[in-house]
Amino acid sequence: MSTIDFDDVSHAFGERMVLRGIRLHLTEQRIGIVGANGSGKSTLVRLINGLIKPDRGTVTVDGLDVARNAKAVRRQVGFIFTNPDNQIVMPTVAEDVAFTLRRRGLTPIQIATRTQAALERFGLDQHADHPAHRLSGGQKQLLALAAVLVAEPAIVVADEPTTLLDARNSRRITELLLGLSQQVVVVTHQLDLLADFDRVIVIEDGQVVADDSPAAALSAYRGLLA
Amino acid sequence: MSTIDFDDVSHAFGERMVLRGIRLHLTEQRIGIVGANGSGKSTLVRLINGLIKPDRGTVTVDGLDVARNAKAVRRQVGFIFTNPDNQIVMPTVAEDVAFTLRRRGLTPIQIATRTQAALERFGLDQHADHPAHRLSGGQKQLLALAAVLVAEPAIVVADEPTTLLDARNSRRITELLLGLSQQVVVVTHQLDLLADFDRVIVIEDGQVVADDSPAAALSAYRGLLA
Amino acid sequence: MIGLYSPGHSLVHRAPMLLKLVLLSFAVLGVGLLGELWQLSLCLFAVAALFLVARIPLGAAWKQIGPILWILVVAVPLQALFAGWATAGLMAGRLLIAVALAALFTLTTTVTAVLEGSQKLLRPLRRWVDADRVGLLLALTLRCIPLVAEIVTEVIEARRARGTQGSLLALAVPVVVRSLYAADAIGEALAARGLDD
Amino acid sequence: MTASTRLARTPAPRTLSVRDLAQIAIFAALIAALGLPGALSIGAVAVPITFQTLGVMLAGAVLGARKGFFAVLLLLSLVAAGLPLLSGGRGGIVWFTTSPSAGYLYGWLLGVLVIGYLTSLLLPRYRLWAALGATALGGIVVVYLVGVPVTAINLGLPIWVALVDSAKFLPGDLVKVVVTVLVARQVHKAYPGLIPSRRRAEGTATTGAVTTAS
Numbered sequence: 001m002s003t004i005d006f007d008d009v010s011h012a013f014g015e016r017m018v019l020r021g022i023r024l025h026l027t028e029q030r031i032g033i034v035g036a037n038g039s040g041k042s043t044l045v046r047l048i049n050g051l052i053k054p055d056r057g058t059v060t061v062d063g064l065d066v067a068r069n070a071k072a073v074r075r076q077v078g079f080i081f082t083n084p085d086n087q088i089v090m091p092t093v094a095e096d097v098a099f100t101l102r103r104r105g106l107t108p109i110q111i112a113t114r115t116q117a118a119l120e121r122f123g124l125d126q127h128a129d130h131p132a133h134r135l136s137g138g139q140k141q142l143l144a145l146a147a148v149l150v151a152e153p154a155i156v157v158a159d160e161p162t163t164l165l166d167a168r169n170s171r172r173i174t175e176l177l178l179g180l181s182q183q184v185v186v187v188t189h190q191l192d193l194l195a196d197f198d199r200v201i202v203i204e205d206g207q208v209v210a211d212d213s214p215a216a217a218l219s220a221y222r223g224l225l226a
Numbered sequence: 227m228s229t230i231d232f233d234d235v236s237h238a239f240g241e242r243m244v245l246r247g248i249r250l251h252l253t254e255q256r257i258g259i260v261g262a263n264g265s266g267k268s269t270l271v272r273l274i275n276g277l278i279k280p281d282r283g284t285v286t287v288d289g290l291d292v293a294r295n296a297k298a299v300r301r302q303v304g305f306i307f308t309n310p311d312n313q314i315v316m317p318t319v320a321e322d323v324a325f326t327l328r329r330r331g332l333t334p335i336q337i338a339t340r341t342q343a344a345l346e347r348f349g350l351d352q353h354a355d356h357p358a359h360r361l362s363g364g365q366k367q368l369l370a371l372a373a374v375l376v377a378e379p380a381i382v383v384a385d386e387p388t389t390l391l392d393a394r395n396s397r398r399i400t401e402l403l404l405g406l407s408q409q410v411v412v413v414t415h416q417l418d419l420l421a422d423f424d425r426v427i428v429i430e431d432g433q434v435v436a437d438d439s440p441a442a443a444l445s446a447y448r449g450l451l452a
Numbered sequence: 453m454i455g456l457y458s459p460g461h462s463l464v465h466r467a468p469m470l471l472k473l474v475l476l477s478f479a480v481l482g483v484g485l486l487g488e489l490w491q492l493s494l495c496l497f498a499v500a501a502l503f504l505v506a507r508i509p510l511g512a513a514w515k516q517i518g519p520i521l522w523i524l525v526v527a528v529p530l531q532a533l534f535a536g537w538a539t540a541g542l543m544a545g546r547l548l549i550a551v552a553l554a555a556l557f558t559l560t561t562t563v564t565a566v567l568e569g570s571q572k573l574l575r576p577l578r579r580w581v582d583a584d585r586v587g588l589l590l591a592l593t594l595r596c597i598p599l600v601a602e603i604v605t606e607v608i609e610a611r612r613a614r615g616t617q618g619s620l621l622a623l624a625v626p627v628v629v630r631s632l633y634a635a636d637a638i639g640e641a642l643a644a645r646g647l648d649d
Numbered sequence: 650m651t652a653s654t655r656l657a658r659t660p661a662p663r664t665l666s667v668r669d670l671a672q673i674a675i676f677a678a679l680i681a682a683l684g685l686p687g688a689l690s691i692g693a694v695a696v697p698i699t700f701q702t703l704g705v706m707l708a709g710a711v712l713g714a715r716k717g718f719f720a721v722l723l724l725l726s727l728v729a730a731g732l733p734l735l736s737g738g739r740g741g742i743v744w745f746t747t748s749p750s751a752g753y754l755y756g757w758l759l760g761v762l763v764i765g766y767l768t769s770l771l772l773p774r775y776r777l778w779a780a781l782g783a784t785a786l787g788g789i790v791v792v793y794l795v796g797v798p799v800t801a802i803n804l805g806l807p808i809w810v811a812l813v814d815s816a817k818f819l820p821g822d823l824v825k826v827v828v829t830v831l832v833a834r835q836v837h838k839a840y841p842g843l844i845p846s847r848r849r850a851e852g853t854a855t856t857g858a859v860t861t862a863s
């Protein structure tokens with residue numbers, strides 16, 4: 001597994017302090033993050049691949065400072081957004097998956113082979129030439145996963161990846177995430193999803209207020225909500 | 227309450243049959259619709275105000291054939307979409323609400339009065355002249371509700387109106403919908419929201435597979451998923 | 453809808469939009485017919501007086517007229533080279549007056565007034581043009597500008613997250629495609645709110 | 650979906666649907682947004698180099714002649730009304746009358762029509778070289794044809810001076826033509842059925858593509 005380190009990280013949007021002095025040392029395989037709306041979860045995970053640069057402190061992935069080596073880090077960290085529509089960047093399903101592999105010094109044949117393999121793995125090979133935006137919601141989220149995993153990142157970060165899905169698709173995506181051999185960081189409001197995780201972190205008002213096994217962290221979180 | 231009737235309605239997109247022989251007679255005040263991604267829920271509710279015309283069969287609202295009298299029916303049926311961004315059509319908050327009242331033979335003063343009243347009802351009067359796109363997600367969905375309800379429709383149809391909102395905003399919109407005196411038809415994946423509904427319909431693969439009280443319908447739906 | 457309007461209550465501000473537009477067109481035409489430098493100078497004074505009457509702040513006026521002065525700095529010598537200084541001076545004077553008058557119109561007329569005025573102008577054409585729809589389109593465009601800006605931001609973020617900055621092409625394609633799908637959704641919302649096909 | 654299927658078979662309907670209206674509005678907005686990075690003025694004659702020409706070409710190549718024309722007209726109307734939507738935050742009627750760049754704005758209207766019409770002849774195949782030719786013809790030749798003489802008239806310069814000066818736009822505009830064609834090609838793949846093809850024989854091919862997409 002990789003190591004993700006937050007060293008006294010603070011961040012503000014304008015006047016508003018969103019994260020305050022976060023210190024985390026993440027080495028477990030499956031890490032869950034929960035917390036109320038606006039507590040700072042999305043900001044926290046966006047820091048991991050440099051979509052946001054911290055105002056103070058440093059975030060490192062395997063010793064690499066994210067703010068300074070964003071490009072290198074992003075090859076290690078795949079990111080899944082809540083809304084799959086936002087992450088589709090190419091017109092058709094296959095092209096969108098292949099897009100991730102650009103500029104990695106692969107031959108066109110290697111790109112085609114790996115794209116095809118990724119599509120098969122997620123049951124999308126039937127739709128390779130389909131306009132990506134016309135897939136169903138669940139299929140779009142599968143496409144997002146395929147497009148991220150085709151590059152074989154060491155870490156997969158997902159920010160509420162099942163919010164838009166029905167119960168069946170939501171379970172499917174969850175199982176896929178749990179089945180990955182990579183290190184996985186998932187933000188979610190669906191607490192039952194986290195039962196098998198190795199570590200759960202509870203964020204409240206920009207600070208870590210619990211950091212424990214799922215059972216302990218979730219009961220702390222439920223206490224907070226009550 | 228109004229009466230919504232589906233008489234043997236079928237619909238296909240291209241080759242794909244999306245609804246098959248739907249028969250429904252809806253007279254209850256609060257009607258919930260659930261089902262998997264792609265099962266045909268959105269197609270079903272879009273038929274109610276003629277956004278889609280059925281390939282076969284007829285949909286009537288209070289006896290009016292929707293396909294033939296779409297214009298008259300749309301005055302009776304207000305529609306709330308999932309994505310609040312896409313249903314705001316005017317630059318400022320007040321203008322967007324007023325837009326619904328165009329071509330209704332009202333005087334400018336009547337329009338202004340009713341717009342103002344609707345904005346107050348949804349706590350948006352402070353923002354009347356603000357650019358609508360600067361509102362938060364929850365406020366945008368409130369604006370969508372205000373813009374629909376200002377016309378005093380007899381029926382309000384909402385297709386997953388809270389999916390893109392966070393938990394707090396989602397609760398607020400849900401409570402508002404439940405508090406309406408109108409007939410309300412809501413599509414949702416959040417099953418807990420439906421507890422107080424009068425009737426819940428489960429759609430699977432374009433057909434009604436359960437149609438019952440919330441408790442009975444939802445347990446049928448959970449059975450389907452398992 | 454603020455646009456470039458410079459708020460005020462002067463005579464120039466209150467004059468009806470269509471009247472201002474007609475006067476502007478005649479003035480520009482008329483100035484084009486003047487052949488003597490002294491006539492143009494007089495006109496220039498008249499225009500300056502109008503700016504004073506309308507109490508246009510110096511900064512706002514400069515923002516509109518400044519650019520044309522730069523153009524003149526380059527164009528007048530060039531023209532003098534081809535046609536002599538007298539012609540160059542005439543050309544410069546006419547241009548300056550026309551630009552200043554047009555700027556005055558823009559600065560003293562709200563966008564809403566212009567749009568309402570043009571809807572009135574379109575009324576005689578109602579057999580071919582639906583003035584109401586034109587108004588709708590104009591407002592819809594203003595609504596869509598921030599929407600497009602938002603789409604651009606989201607696409608840039610998505611590309612960044614996938615570690616590929618890509619070319620201009622890889623930005624333009626998703627922006628255009630997502631804009632089109634957003635247009636579909638907006639079209640549907642318009643229909644649902646009673647704008648029939 | 651059904652609407653575009655119908656479009657592919659029958660000649661374009663007389664009135665615009667609400668979806669057409671929304672497409673027109675969002676493209677006008679897109680051209681406006683392309684003005685945000687600002688404008689570059691170089692050379693003797695102050696006509697700016699701007700990204701907005703890319704938007705104009707795209708409007709023709711993606712939406713076709715009719716909708717593309719309306720998108721450009723819409724943007725220009727808002728500019729004329731006084732909104733600062735031209736590159737560099739400019740607006741007002743000055744830019745349509747005495748400005749040295751006024752002619753180019755009218756040229757946009759004509760250019761988008763030409764690109765849109767020629768594109769509808771090319772679709773559904775959209776062959777690369779033909780598309781490049783069509784876009785360059787409408788987006789460069791036609792636009793300059795109107796723009797250059799107006800620059801000359803408004804500045805009182807001989808036409809050849811304005812023409813020589815307009816050469817500074819060529820490199821940028823050629824890049825825009827290429828980008829337009831590559832983007833349009835992808836867009837027609839991602840969103841089939843945007844422009845009704847004027848080819849009878851291949852009209853059915855469009856319909857097929859549309860149906861499989863659903």
Ligand SMILES: Nc1ncnc2c1ncn2[C@@H]1O[C@H](COP(=O)(O)OP(=O)(O)OP(=O)(O)O)[C@@H](O)[C@H]1O
Pocket residue numbers: 013014018035036037038039040041042043044392393
């Ligand atoms: N780009 C931004 N500009 C300004 N404020 C922002 C921005 N992004 C987030 N915020 C603010 O920062 C705070 C934390 O936001 P964040 O998205 O991290 O919360 P979250 O825990 O992910 O919430 P949610 O559960 O709703 O997704 C919120 O108050 C939010 O309004």
Ligand SMILES: Nc1ncnc2c1ncn2[C@@H]1O[C@H](COP(=O)(O)OP(=O)(O)OP(=O)(O)O)[C@@H](O)[C@H]1O
Pocket residue numbers: 134135136137138166239240244261262263264265266267268269270650862863
């Ligand atoms: N405009 C369209 N063109 C082609 N196919 C469509 C169109 N709209 C929907 N479909 C297809 O019809 C089927 C039913 O779609 P519908 O949107 O009604 O499902 P849904 O139950 O609302 O799903 P979700 O929960 O994901 O919103 C899906 O397979 C979808 O891909």
Ligand SMILES: O=C(O)CCCC[C@@H]1SC[C@@H]2NC(=O)N[C@@H]21
Pocket residue numbers: 696697698699700702735736744750751753754792818821822
């Ligand atoms: O913004 C304006 O005032 C009008 C700009 C016209 C610019 C013309 S269009 C063709 C050529 N290519 C450019 O990049 N600029 C000019």
Ligand SMILES: [Mg+2]
Pocket residue numbers: 041042043159
């Ligand atoms: Mg979040």
Ligand SMILES: [Mg+2]
Pocket residue numbers: 267268269385
């Ligand atoms: Mg749906």
